[in-house]
Amino acid sequence: MHRHEGHDACHAGTGDILARAEALCRERGLQFTPLRREVLEAVAEAGKAQGAYDIAERLSAPGKRVAPVSVYRALDFLMDQGLVHRIASRNAFIPCAHGHAPGEGVIFLICRTCGGVDEASSEEVEGSLGRTLERAGFTPTHSILEVEGDCGTCRQRKLAP
Amino acid sequence: MHRHEGHDACHAGTGDILARAEALCRERGLQFTPLRREVLEAVAEAGKAQGAYDIAERLSAPGKRVAPVSVYRALDFLMDQGLVHRIASRNAFIPCAHGHAPGEGVIFLICRTCGGVDEASSEEVEGSLGRTLERAGFTPTHSILEVEGDCGTCRQRKLAP
């Protein structure tokens, strides 16, 4: 796991994420505006899932207020491009760590101790879920899978403090 | 699938649900008060996921207002007892259709057409998810799995209207 230490080890990927976003937008002919960049940066630096209002506050400074609605718009854009994910169980947002194959299912691992969110994926889970849905006669369009618990580092920290 | 027809075929289980709730509360020494009963009844009769404010409105009548906060408290109680589930992706609530084994994972199948929510479970999914989590060094406490799509009846209705 990464991106949830609470210190700067987790910030390592921020630059990569921004670079990837910039390249991806250029490739698709979309605008990677300063606001969108700042929002993505704020999400990437946080180390844990951020609410839209948290981001707005983080980006605001005396004399320069960023309204939540602007943050929501930037987040909508970034989600459309697959650059951030929304954690439904927390009403919060995280940067997309790895470029997923489009349509690939993602599993969010949410640590209740450090608040960090990691992503996982598993063809095995996806296959068994697909079979279960088919058996139920259900045609899926979109699925969310979020697991809360303790990440490895936090669990060890609890055992040996 | 059941409980999402939009007509009264889906109401069949309401009585069962109430009876089960009453028995369960008596067994556990908890109070199945009129308010809690009404909230559960409203959720069970609706045929689709209900927001807390929907329930409050449904239970309110001229001269008898039920405040949302009361509904939330009743819902918290009912969720603690496993009698209703919360659909995180919709901010809404549904009755628990079947008594699950405690700790058993539930898959919510949310029909985007009729709005009905069905429950499924699969040991296969649970097993593969457990293995994936273990591989990631993650210790789960609670997981939510919600799938959006078209239920069988709605899909057929679309193909042959």
Added chain:
DNA sequence: GCGGGTTTGTTACAGTGTATCACCGCGGCC
């Protein structure tokens, strides 16, 4: 320069959920 699309700012508002305090009813206890 000009028209048309996109992005952003601003305000207002709708929807979701929680905190707090007062009150009520009920059962135990002296």
Added chain:
DNA sequence: GGCCGCGGTGATACACTGTAACAAACCCGC
């Protein structure tokens, strides 16, 4: 009976999350 504690409810207020609508700024091609 009177008292107390406790869980449930009512009521108000508030915080948090998200969207609608419109105006202004910006950019880009023509």
